Amino acid sequence: MYIPKFLEKDDVIGVTAPSAGYTEQVDLTKLESAKFNLAEKGYKVIETDNVRKCEKGRSSTGRTRAEEFLSLMDDETVKYIVSASGGDFLMEMLEYLDYEKIKSNPKWIQGYSDNTGLIYPITTICDMATVYSGNIGDYGMSLWHEGVKNNLKLLEGRGIIQHEFDLFENEYVKKITGYEGYNLTDKVEYEYISTNKAENFSGRLLGGCLDVLIMLCGTKYDKTVEFVRKYREDGIIWYLESFDLSAARLQCALWQLKEAGWFEGAKGFLFGRPCFFMEEYETDFNEAVKTALDSLGLPIITGCDIGHRPPRMTMINGLRTKVKFDGKHLEMRYTELDGK
Structure with a gap:
């Protein structure tokens, strides 16, 4: 089992939209707040071009979603990839993924709901640990719930008991x-x-x-x-x-x-x-x-x-x-x- 390297201060977190993206102002505010809160914890957050787009339930085409996800996998500075949102059509990107490339550079990949369609195959095909928990918006709340705090602690390698x-x-x-x-x-x-x-x-x-x-x-x-x-x-x-x-x-x-x-x-x-x-x-x-x-x-x-x-x-x-x-x-x- 490939276990990605645990997060350290100054690591880069990448946000992408494998399913739907953000267009409503409240979601964009959550995104900006999440970036600010994670910066306060010592992390830089970057996002792919499709995060702030959504048409007919999709941030972009299946091929584009795969390419933007793989761009974060290729980026050596990115250690943790978090999905923007769930949705219904993530499966359209699966045929365009390079599973050997994913396996060769393990990093934490997180999301829930429709993002099951990404993280589950990565674990079972690439033999790589992945994370089923909140999307990026959870980090945007002003006062983090204990579950959000625990999420980051675990990815920093702190073996807490849940x-x-x-x-x-x-x-x-x-x-x-x-x-x-x-x-x-x-x-x-x-x-x-x-x-x-x-x-x-x-x-x-x-x-x-x-x-x-x-x-x-x-x-x-x-x-x-x-x-x-x-x-x-x-x-x-x-x-x-x-x-x-x-x-x-x-x-x-x-x-x-x-x-x-x-x-x-x-x-x-x-x-x-x-x-x-x-x-x-x-x-x-x-x-x-x-x-x-x-x-x-x-x-x-x-x-x-x-x-x-x-x-x-x-x-x-x-x-x-x-x-x-x-x-x-x-x-x-x-x-x-x-x-x-």
Whole structure:
């Protein structure tokens, strides 16, 4: 597993738009604020030409998005690449990526939602650690949430232990200034929904947004089975979250990945809070997940701080991870960061 070099002061952070870009003033303000806040931490931020563009949900053509991303990979001063935004059409850039070039110059690549389509193939094809956490706008809030602080600490190589947060954003409130933090209103509640309630489990972390993963499954960019078999000795801890899968679609998606061999050698599952979810057949989210996966006999935890409903833990694809959960409180640490 290629683990990029941890960040040091004066390193350069590159922002690009593999999916949608920014055109609304509030988003542009968040971007400028993020650049200022990261400069205060000792980092210089640069951006590709497509970050401040968006037409029909795309910052630019698939080829252009790939070229601008690869320009940051080529830039020896850039040590950390963060996506501007999510969206729907990132997959259009995949055919234009040079995976050998990416592998030859490992650096941290981060985003969430549609950016699963970039970071997941990079981990499974290039055997390189990538980051599922906030896009650049999270760094733009005036007062950083603990999850944002933890994100940067981990990429600086500080082996902190992540815990569940107290409150989460259950209702999206339109940002007005661009400097706002999360709208934290509801109590965070993790829970075991599985028959197996093992207090400790470990493995290599892997996952992302289910809506995107099922699109990748079975394509030429799907090297999941090869990846999980390579690391069969460690096993995989899967973290998954959904944007707008219904109860039926969620069960079908998990069935698809299971039958495709993705969960071979799995050690456990962490599920983030769904962004939009519709109950069907009198089935809620937890029952849908349990119905699909409990037969595997593995621990399954839901309600986790992952993905679309912040705050967000920093999920690093590919790293060895230990999870401890007593039914209420969770600890997650990356053993390869211990002592750094």
